[in-house]
Amino acid sequence: MSAMPARVVAHPSALRVTVVTPARAGAPSSGPGLHRDDGVRRAPPPEWLLRIIAMALGIACFVALWAFIAKFGRIPQPSAVFKEAARIFADPFYRNGPNDQGIGWNIVTSLGRVGIGFGLAALVGIPLGFMIGRFKFLADMAAPIIALLKPVSPLAWLPIGLLLFKAANPAAIYVIFVCSLWPMIVNTAVGVRQIPQDYLNVARVLNLSEWKVFTKILFPAVLPYMLTGVRLSIGVAWLVIVAAEMLTGGVGIGFWVWDEWNNLKVDHILIAIFVIGIVGLVLEQSLIFLASRIHG
Numbered sequence: 550m551s552a553m554p555a556r557v558v559a560h561p562s563a564l565r566v567t568v569v570t571p572a573r574a575g576a577p578s579s580g581p582g583l584h585r586d587d588g589v590r591r592a593p594p595p596e597w598l599l600r601i602i603a604m605a606l607g608i609a610c611f612v613a614l615w616a617f618i619a620k621f622g623r624i625p626q627p628s629a630v631f632k633e634a635a636r637i638f639a640d641p642f643y644r645n646g647p648n649d650q651g652i653g654w655n656i657v658t659s660l661g662r663v664g665i666g667f668g669l670a671a672l673v674g675i676p677l678g679f680m681i682g683r684f685k686f687l688a689d690m691a692a693p694i695i696a697l698l699k700p701v702s703p704l705a706w707l708p709i710g711l712l713l714f715k716a717a718n719p720a721a722i723y724v725i726f727v728c729s730l731w732p733m734i735v736n737t738a739v740g741v742r743q744i745p746q747d748y749l750n751v752a753r754v755l756n757l758s759e760w761k762v763f764t765k766i767l768f769p770a771v772l773p774y775m776l777t778g779v780r781l782s783i784g785v786a787w788l789v790i791v792a793a794e795m796l797t798g799g800v801g802i803g804f805w806v807w808d809e810w811n812n813l814k815v816d817h818i819l820i821a822i823f824v825i826g827i828v829g830l831v832l833e834q835s836l837i838f839l840a841s842r843i844h845g
Contacts, residue, residue: 625816633816655805663786666725674733682741703728703789717797732781740774776840787829
């Protein structure tokens with residue numbers, strides 16, 4: 550009798566399905582056939598550091614280009630200009646007469662003129678912008694005047710100032726006043742026009758006075774536009790005063806530039822250019838900071 554062949558029966562519970570998943574970072578390997586990446590993912594550098602590096606590279610490229618151009622003999626080398634700047638700013642407030650003063654006094658004089666002219670322009674331009682934006686009849690009256698006078702070059706107003714005031718200092722302030730008006734008027738008026746009509750309708754229903762409408766509705770809504778106009782105006786004022794002082798003479802950073810040109814001191818002119826740029830940047834950034842604190 551022959552023996553029956555043995556059968557092997559596989560029970561379902563005996564089946565095993567092995568699933569291999571990628572090893573997680575930092576998890577130990579589960580066997581000799583598995584490998585893991587021991588590298589650590591590093592966080593990207595902070596944004597402020599990248600910004601500083603980019604700015605430093607930009608300045609380095611600028612200085613390198615300046616040094617390359619200076620090799621042709623047209624302008625002095627950066628090292629010579631920086632050395633002369635250190636000497637000038639070692640004593641910026643000396644006085645050797647009315648036309649021989651340190652660069653510090655020239656900057657202070659120019660800032661004083663800008664402050665007076667800009668302040669007068671703000672006192673006139675901001676209320677005028679509110680009225681032009683609030684009343685359509687006034688806006689129609691002012692539109693052709695603004696369109697006609699706004700594109701006029703700032704220096705075209707200087708002879709009028711000299712004719713009216715018979716002196717260089719008030720004439721320069723007058724030019725600052727006129728040229729600072731337009732950005733404040735236009736931006737303030739635009740801000741008033743952007744106020745939703747529903748706000749004004751509610752004020753009309755509540756019989757609010759014009760002063761209440763101004764303090765509770767107009768001023769808070771228009772403030773961002775007004776501050777933008779102020780920031781633009783201070784930039785225009787600083788640009789204009791340099792050109793005006795070149796023509797009027799006396800004391801001021803613009804006169805200092807022109808006087809150094811007459812003395813053929815190109816290194817001093819380059820120093821003045823950097824000083825004008827730095828002061829303008831400080832003025833603009835100060836107003837941006839002020840606007841963020843007020844509006845924020």
